[in-house]
Every structure is written in structure tokens, then in C-alpha cells.
Amino acid sequence: MKAPIALAVLLTLTLAACAQTPKAGLSPGAAPSVGGKAPPPAPSATPGLSLRDRQNRAVELLGTGQGVLARAELLAVLAEQPANAVARKLLDQIDRDPRELLGEKHYAYKVRPGDTMSTLADRLMGDGLLFYGLARYNNITDPSQMTVGRTLQIPGVPRKAAAAKPAAPSPTPVAQRNPTRAVQLRGQALEQMNRGAIDRAVALLRQALALDPGSAAIQRDLDRAARIQANVRSR
Numbered sequence: 001m002k003a004p005i006a007l008a009v010l011l012t013l014t015l016a017a018c019a020q021t022p023k024a025g026l027s028p029g030a031a032p033s034v035g036g037k038a039p040p041p042a043p044s045a046t047p048g049l050s051l052r053d054r055q056n057r058a059v060e061l062l063g064t065g066q067g068v069l070a071r072a073e074l075l076a077v078l079a080e081q082p083a084n085a086v087a088r089k090l091l092d093q094i095d096r097d098p099r100e101l102l103g104e105k106h107y108a109y110k111v112r113p114g115d116t117m118s119t120l121a122d123r124l125m126g127d128g129l130l131f132y133g134l135a136r137y138n139n140i141t142d143p144s145q146m147t148v149g150r151t152l153q154i155p156g157v158p159r160k161a162a163a164a165k166p167a168a169p170s171p172t173p174v175a176q177r178n179p180t181r182a183v184q185l186r187g188q189a190l191e192q193m194n195r196g197a198i199d200r201a202v203a204l205l206r207q208a209l210a211l212d213p214g215s216a217a218i219q220r221d222l223d224r225a226a227r228i229q230a231n232v233r234s235r
Helices: 002-020 051-063 067-080 085-095 098-102 117-125 128-137 179-195 198-211 216-233
Strands: 106-110 151-155
Touching (some): 051 067, 051 085, 051 128, 051 216, 067 085, 098 128, 117 151, 117 216, 128 151, 128 216, 198 216
Antiparallel strands (some): 106 151
């Protein structure tokens, strides 16, 4: 009777040892796969960029809702320059809860033609670089997709309006549409951006949008230019 008992004990120990043996191809402590596939590698920063270009790229990526890619660029900036306040500010908008970052108190604002997330953050919050946090605050994943007429929640309290100044005569009335001239102004603005004259580019794009308010391309370029302008001013 002892032999069958010993055999049963040996079989039990063998099965237990098999259950604890790692499967082929997996090392102990390896992350489990999902659906039989290894998890995708974390994105890496773009090689060969200067700190300035890397930071600008992060701003551009955030402007189109690509927070994961922007985070890789910002971590690379901070690895080389830990005291970079702009990179830290942008990274906080990716990683932190927007309510914790910007506060629970807010007021309503209806988006108007020509508004971008960057210009609203600059005008209403005093910092154009908070555009991504403002977008997340309103559950908008892509800041460039903000639509006219949408009601946003703006953190804080309404800023006091500056003393009224006599309105300067507008060289181009908003009601006078001229899509052809708008295209010309957009081309000039893009040329100014390439030269680094970002303030001039923003001014030209605003004129172009006034001439063709429904142009998605001009609105997109204005949003991009405003983000770059905010980044440059924060340095």
C-alpha cells in the first residue's frame, strides 16, 4: 500500500513544479501580454532636435491632441534641462488632473469666431501655454477641434475688462468677405512664420480670418501660430 501513496505524492509535486515554471519566451517578472501580444513600446523623443525645436514640437503635438508623443519630447527636454519651466508647465497639463491644476471654480464662455484654445487661455487666463490644460478641463481631447458656439468652462473668475479705448478704424470690415485676399494674407503669414516673425504672422492670420471666417485652414494656422507665440513669450 505504501508504493501507490508514494507515487501519488511524487505526481503531485511534479505537477506543482510545472505550474511554477515560467512559460517559454517570458522571463520572471515580465509584464503580461494583452491578447497574446506584447504591450507596445513607449514612444521615444524625436532624435536630433535642439531643445528649442523639441519644445516647439511638443507644443505642436499638444495642439492636435497627441499628448503621449508630446510627453516623450518634454521628458527629453527636462532630462537635459531640469529647470525648464515651460516644459514642466506643459508636462503638468498632460499628467495632472486639470481640476486640480486649474481649480474647481469656473465660469461659462461661448466660443466666438476667431477664438482658439491658445488665444482664450492667453486672454482669459493670462497664459497662452495653458491651452492644453484648458482643453482637458472641458473634456476636449484635440484643442484644434474647438467649435464656434460651444460653451466652455473657463477656470477662475472673469477678468476685469480693461478701460475702454477709442476703437481704431478697421482697415477691413469684418462683414466684408474676400476669400481671395484671405488666401494671399495666409500665404504672407506662413512666410513670416518661416522667418520667425511670429507676431506678424498672427496679425496677418487674424486679418485673413476676418476676410474668410469659415476657413478651417486659416483657423488651423492661426491656432498653431498662437501656440508658438505663447511658447516664445514664455521663455
